Amino acid sequence: MLIRVPLHVASNAHVERNLKGIKVEKMAESTDSVLLSLCLQDRNFEDIFNILLSDIISNVIELSDPRQVLRQFLSRVDKWHALLEKAATSGLTPEEHRGLYGEIFLLRKMLLALPDPEKPLTAWVGSDKAVRDFQYGVCALEVKTSQGNNHQRVHISSERQLDTTTVGHLYLFHLSLDTQQAAGESLNDLVDSVSSFLLYDFRLYSQFQFKLVQAGYLPAHRELYANKGYVIRTETFYSVEGAFPRIEENDLRHGVGDVKYSIIISDCESYQTNENSVYQILNQAW
Template identity: 35%
Template sequence: MDESDWRDIATAADPHADNVRRASSTHPLDFFRGRNHAGQYIFALAANDSCSELPKPPRLNGIDVSVERRSGDGARLVLTLEDRDQFDIFRALCGHLLDATADHPRGANGPGLRLVLRRLADWHNMLRRRREGLLTTEEIIGLVGELLFLRDEVMSRAGAADSIAAWRGAHRDEQDFAIGAWQIEVKTQLSTSDRRLLISSEAQLDTAGSRLLLCHQAVARAPAGGGTVSLNALIDGLNLAFAAAGPPVLEEFEAALEACRYVRREEYDEPEWLLTDRRLFEVRDDFPRLTPAVLPNGVHAVSYSILLSACESFAVDLDHTLGEVFS
């Protein structure tokens, strides 16, 4: 969709009605785009039933989100572009809502409207995090994973100063930890996610003369207690350990956190995370991966995913192998 999809629709003549057109003739839900009496662009979805106890509409900057109640159990959700400078965001949001509901049962507008409100809440949280500089959920999980590995596996085998020096992921090195001739890459994901390892570049699993280990971890959101920890609480505990080692060590840890864009915020007090799985693999021989040597000339900056099940033959004993790394 582009601006002409709205601009070519005439302003509504009736102040109590909108002038609309079907957003997509093939979409299973009845989305409409149009203009209201003030000439503002709108995007709407109406339902005749299944709209009781709808989630509260989020507040978006420059885009009004309202729910108009209709007779019986019906409702109409209307997005109104109030700030024309926000049109690119408005268009992207409308496209996202169409894509997110493309597989919805045809004509099920009530459940679809409820899903759209949840998607709008997600969009609101994404924009708020971007505006306020908050880490995304994916970034939080990644940081929690690296810090758990640092606390549980590295600090238990090396002094505080050596541990913080070994943590390279914060400084955007290709691998997260470097210990002598060994490199360790840590991949952390929700326990409910598909078991896939997301690799960010063709260099990330390139051994290049060193020995490379890949650690897969799974975490779950869980109620407080029983080994759970929030991002703030995890960092508080590490701060105490590094402070005990002296100001230079603590300053190096704080610099690493700054490089990760972490600033203590109350939003990071929740959720609490529970480590549910930690496994180690050695990247060698025909481990499933892409490296610079196997890419065609001119191809670079490749990201890809690996099925965890394809790595099973490369699994190694965690305690024994890390004992060798730190020997």
């Protein structure tokens, strides 16, 4: 990928990068401009590099200020350097695999239910290991998946995950799954269905592909997920409010942190809420 920027802009920035698998360097310099090259050095990263290029283009194509173009270009390269480090991993763990399926499953439902697809996609921050899986404005959603006979209990990873102090509406979406070999819907199938939905909006499609890599879902690992499928047993929304069973940050004594606990989901029946009412709240808030 080649990008031309004014000489006075490039001269005030450190533009060279020699990172894992990719390299940014000056290819040519004239009296008024510099030609920068973003080059793939390791062909093992070719699939990811193609996503990287789409991501960079979608982030700079509407910018007119060359300073912003260069800043965004280098920012995305540095962001992708961290993601390329994940390419050496051996794929998602079973828990990560199931958790990512749950997040994208809810993302697809919201893309189909809400009028503006950009809002739920932007709200999906679980791919970046945020406190909650979806957060936008004053509304947030946390996704929990369980399988087999373990559906009665879900695990909460911190005292902030179900803390409503800083949000106006917080929902817990619970997805109970059966795992099957060569049956049901695979993670790959789910990813492909969302990709197809976003395919004709280049910016949103690129954003989704970037978030997948953030979450550790890499093109080179697709064959690892091809034979495991999921069948939905139940899907339920809960409104986290009032006396909903949870631990909040203000409940802890001074010096206590990193709290992990579990919720017996059958004890939350009184907090079940209608799916359409959730979408109505999100549509108003997002």
